[in-house]
Amino acid sequence: MIDFHTHILPNVDDGSRDMETSLAMIKKEIADGVDTIVLTPHIKYNDNKFLKKKDIDKFFEEFYSKVSFFNIAFLLGSEIYYTENLLEKLIQREIKTLNDSNYILIEFNPFYENYNIENVLFDLKANGFKPIIAHPERYNYIDLKKILNYKEQGALIQIDSASLFGFFGKRAKKISHLCFKKNLVDLISSDCHDNNFRSPNLKETKELITKKYGIKIAEQVFEINANNIKNEILKIKNISNK
Numbered sequence: 001m002i003d004f005h006t007h008i009l010p011n012v013d014d015g016s017r018d019m020e021t022s023l024a025m026i027k028k029e030i031a032d033g034v035d036t037i038v039l040t041p042h043i044k045y046n047d048n049k050f051l052k053k054k055d056i057d058k059f060f061e062e063f064y065s066k067v068s069f070f071n072i073a074f075l076l077g078s079e080i081y082y083t084e085n086l087l088e089k090l091i092q093r094e095i096k097t098l099n100d101s102n103y104i105l106i107e108f109n110p111f112y113e114n115y116n117i118e119n120v121l122f123d124l125k126a127n128g129f130k131p132i133i134a135h136p137e138r139y140n141y142i143d144l145k146k147i148l149n150y151k152e153q154g155a156l157i158q159i160d161s162a163s164l165f166g167f168f169g170k171r172a173k174k175i176s177h178l179c180f181k182k183n184l185v186d187l188i189s190s191d192c193h194d195n196n197f198r199s200p201n202l203k204e205t206k207e208l209i210t211k212k213y214g215i216k217i218a219e220q221v222f223e224i225n226a227n228n229i230k231n232e233i234l235k236i237k238n239i240s241n242k
């Protein structure tokens, strides 16, 4: 199993605060049956102090020297908060993408739609990038029609596992379940930030999906889709993949 969206890399964002927490999170991922963790620290590239690709690579190198004994693969990427000029920054290679591939995990303003997301997706796709939308079920303005439109623009949909359990409120819970019912989900990830309230939880999530929507849907999101994307992002580069 692959966790595509995590904040396990320590001291770089509002995720893990120290190595001890990161180690506990990794152990929980392994206990859940995860064999590949994608590290996706937040980046806000219009902030002067944003984490550039070279910074993230450096932090990862140090981190990996302490966790390489685990029998598990780590891939490095980021979670990009969209504001204007993303395309320009991506083309300049300043922004860390998923394993330096053309796949990007992208989140939009959760409160209001301050950019036309469909246009953004169109431009990214037209320039060869493959956007994965992080937790759209948590956006206040979202509905199924919008999610369908995003998919029609070629974006992939990543749902947060905690949404299904109601952690982000009734609305996000309802939308996340509707996405499963309508077969709109490409990936489900923990988006874990710590080892307490927002801890890795893919085992219980897979159990819930299997119980509610059947083994075929569970296999589709947890195995088939996840492995296909992993294989795609590995074609570019091979970092610490066991």
Ligand SMILES: [Fe+2]
Residues within 6 Å of the ligand: 005, 006, 007, 079, 134, 191
């Ligand atoms: Fe996240």
